[in-house]
Amino acid sequence: MATLEVKNLHVEIEDEEKKTKKEILKGVDLKMKTGEIHAIMGPNGTGKSTLSQTIMGQKKYHVTKGDILLNGESILDMPVDERARKGLFLAMQYPAEIQGVTNAEFLRAAINARRPENDKISVMDFLKELDKNLELLDMSQSMTERYLNEGFSGGEKKRNEILQLLMIKPSFALLDEIDSGLDIDALKVVSKGVNSMRGANFGALIITHYQRLLNYIQPDVVHVMMGGRIVKNGPAELALKLENEGYAGLRDELGLDVKLVDED
Amino acid sequence: MTPDKLVQIATENNEPAWFVEKRRMALDVMDELPRPTIQRFDFHNWQMTPDVSNRITTTVTPNKDYELMDIFDAINEYPELLQKYYMQKVIKPDENKFTAYHTAFLNQGIVLRVPKNTVIEKPIEINLVQDSVTPFVSHVLIIAEENSQFSFIQKMTTTGNQAAVANCIVEIVAKDNSNIRYAAVDELGENVTSYLSRRAYVGQNAYVDWSIGLMNTGNTVADFDTDLYGEGAHAEIKVVDITSGRQQQGVNTRVTNYGKHSIGHINQRGVIMDRSHLIFNGIGHIIHGASGANAEQQNRVLMMSSKAHGDANPILLIDENDVIAGHAASVGQVDQKQLYYLMSRGIDKKTAERMVIRGFLGDVLVSIPSKIIREQLVQTIERKLENGQQVSENS
Numbered sequence: 001m002a003t004l005e006v007k008n009l010h011v012e013i014e015d016e017e018k019k020t021k022k023e024i025l026k027g028v029d030l031k032m033k034t035g036e037i038h039a040i041m042g043p044n045g046t047g048k049s050t051l052s053q054t055i056m057g058q059k060k061y062h063v064t065k066g067d068i069l070l071n072g073e074s075i076l077d078m079p080v081d082e083r084a085r086k087g088l089f090l091a092m093q094y095p096a097e098i099q100g101v102t103n104a105e106f107l108r109a110a111i112n113a114r115r116p117e118n119d120k121i122s123v124m125d126f127l128k129e130l131d132k133n134l135e136l137l138d139m140s141q142s143m144t145e146r147y148l149n150e151g152f153s154g155g156e157k158k159r160n161e162i163l164q165l166l167m168i169k170p171s172f173a174l175l176d177e178i179d180s181g182l183d184i185d186a187l188k189v190v191s192k193g194v195n196s197m198r199g200a201n202f203g204a205l206i207i208t209h210y211q212r213l214l215n216y217i218q219p220d221v222v223h224v225m226m227g228g229r230i231v232k233n234g235p236a237e238l239a240l241k242l243e244n245e246g247y248a249g250l251r252d253e254l255g256l257d258v259k260l261v262d263e264d
Numbered sequence: 265m266t267p268d269k270l271v272q273i274a275t276e277n278n279e280p281a282w283f284v285e286k287r288r289m290a291l292d293v294m295d296e297l298p299r300p301t302i303q304r305f306d307f308h309n310w311q312m313t314p315d316v317s318n319r320i321t322t323t324v325t326p327n328k329d330y331e332l333m334d335i336f337d338a339i340n341e342y343p344e345l346l347q348k349y350y351m352q353k354v355i356k357p358d359e360n361k362f363t364a365y366h367t368a369f370l371n372q373g374i375v376l377r378v379p380k381n382t383v384i385e386k387p388i389e390i391n392l393v394q395d396s397v398t399p400f401v402s403h404v405l406i407i408a409e410e411n412s413q414f415s416f417i418q419k420m421t422t423t424g425n426q427a428a429v430a431n432c433i434v435e436i437v438a439k440d441n442s443n444i445r446y447a448a449v450d451e452l453g454e455n456v457t458s459y460l461s462r463r464a465y466v467g468q469n470a471y472v473d474w475s476i477g478l479m480n481t482g483n484t485v486a487d488f489d490t491d492l493y494g495e496g497a498h499a500e501i502k503v504v505d506i507t508s509g510r511q512q513q514g515v516n517t518r519v520t521n522y523g524k525h526s527i528g529h530i531n532q533r534g535v536i537m538d539r540s541h542l543i544f545n546g547i548g549h550i551i552h553g554a555s556g557a558n559a560e561q562q563n564r565v566l567m568m569s570s571k572a573h574g575d576a577n578p579i580l581l582i583d584e585n586d587v588i589a590g591h592a593a594s595v596g597q598v599d600q601k602q603l604y605y606l607m608s609r610g611i612d613k614k615t616a617e618r619m620v621i622r623g624f625l626g627d628v629l630v631s632i633p634s635k636i637i638r639e640q641l642v643q644t645i646e647r648k649l650e651n652g653q654q655v656s657e658n659s
Contacts, residue, residue: 056608084610096605100626100642101619109619110609147626164609 305514335373468494
């Protein structure tokens with residue numbers, strides 16, 4: 001069993017133009033282990049993506065206080081590639097496009113990065129695994145010979161993130177708004193992919209605005225984030241309650257002094 | 265070398281009188297001629313014109329659909345063809361010191377002629393090996409007769425690692441309605457100082473597609489040139505270049521539109537590593553009278569080290585009003601967003617960096633028509649980048 005623990009995490013980013021610093025996360029606590037699916041919900045601008053990017057190791061987010069522990073070991077000093085090889089995976093909202101590097105080549109490089117020099121994955125094993133996962137995600141074989149995310153539609157990019165997840169098989173996946181921009185059919189396919197990973201050796205943290213995704217991927221725990229903190233934890237039903245009552249309702253119920261971005 | 269000695273060597277090699285005379289005349293003018301000019305690139309003290317006394321025989325595989333032969337056989341077997349086209353129609357011996365040197369001291373070469381109305385499906389491949397012991401003065405003459413269509417792939421490598429000079433010229437005569445795809449992977453060695461000149465004469469509605477992977481590891485001056493003489497003549501020029509170590513490279517890529525409605529597009533990508541130096545000049549010249557001409561170019565370089573030097577200079581010279589012309593140039597660094605994405609999948613920084621570079625070159629790489637060349641070039645690029653990364657680490 002693997003564990004991922006976020007302890008009293010404070011994160012700030014620098015505004016490069018104004019040369020000012022802004023604190024985004026103001027003491028986040030979160031504990032999860034493999035075998036569990038967690039969901040983080042919250043209004044826009046509340047720090048959900050900051051949390052996932054900070055866990056992954058995006059350099060523009062500076063940790064000023066607190067710690068992130070993977071299996072009890074602090075990962076704050078590790079570069080992003082090392083964190084990935086230790087078992088973290090971030091499905092991104094806006095994956096980069098790289099012309100000249102095929103999807104298949106990229107996937108093999110990612111798999112081989114986790115294996116010793118003298119034990120690289122064989123072409124046969126790789127293709128077998130690839131075909132299986134392509135089928136599961138209803139993706140055509142031609143996607144693998146295309147250049148990485150280049151010219152992919154929004155939906156294709158999301159599927160491609162999940163394809164990587166299935167091929168890399170991390171201990172923990174951070175899924176940052178994988179539902180945004182997806183039609184209902186694509187949403188089902190993406191959910192099917194994530195659900196196929198469920199098991200004792202896999203945990204996920206799903207970040208979403210909407211409860212809709214959680215109809216397809218049932219979470220074990222729901223966290224609500226507002227104003228840079230987790231303000232409420234609960235079972236799957238908490239998401240439904242939020243869907244009905246909105247974030248403002250929960251804020252007022254908890255008596256929080258948080259301004260919601262889209263609120264006038 | 266004295267003119268008498270030059271004539272003596274050529275005569276001993278059974279070269280015909282007209283050819284020996286061409287050599288002698290070139291030698292006569294060589295000293296007075298200036299070197300070619302590569303703007304913002306200084307190579308005045310490079311030793312580029314050593315004496316040559318040997319001849320290198322090139323073995324080619326004959327084919328019934330076209331003529332492919334060693335140039336020293338061709339001058340005897342097809343004297344009229346060679347007199348008309350060799351250093352005559354496309355490039356002239358007295359253009360500069362290096363073209364004169366080439367004509368005087370040529371020691372290796374091949375000639376390809378594809379007959380009228382002939383379509384060759386299989387790419388015609390040539391491997392040229394430069395032996396680092398002697399200078400390599402190499403000529404490739406390609407004559408595409410009217411309405412012919414074919415691909416030509418040229419690879420150049422070096423054996424040995426002694427200091428040497430290479431002076432390599434490629435001339436393409438693309439007659440009316442011909443269609444030529446020329447691809448080259450240049451991999452001359454670290455201690456080879458080279459002058460590479462490639463030029464096409466493009467006739468009416470003819471098409472020339474150049475894909476050039478300039479992967480030399482030694483100092484290089486490159487002059488890539490296309491003259492669009494015919495109405496509706498069209499050329500696409502793609503150049504990918506990587507410099508590493510303390511290598512110096514100056515590249516002029518020029519298209520001149522003479523013909524009405526002629527089209528010339530230049531797309532160049534350079535990666536500058538370590539302490540190397542790379543200048544990319546893209547020159548688009550539209551001659552008065554070439555109405556409806558189109559000249560566009562993109563020159564981009566990527567700086568991989570703070571000690572690297574480089575620039576991308578677009579130069580447009582337009583003497584006609586009714587034209588479409590444009591250019592884009594940039595000098596940039598590795599895209600951090602792409603690097604982060606790749607590394608977030610566990611790929612180590614160096615491998616990820618190489619992939620990002622490939623992404624930067626991608627625009628040009630993907631437009632190379634032959635898949636085989638594309639894959640070979642990718643392998644060569646990988647190798648060169650890996651070596652470059654090692655050099656950076658050790659310096």
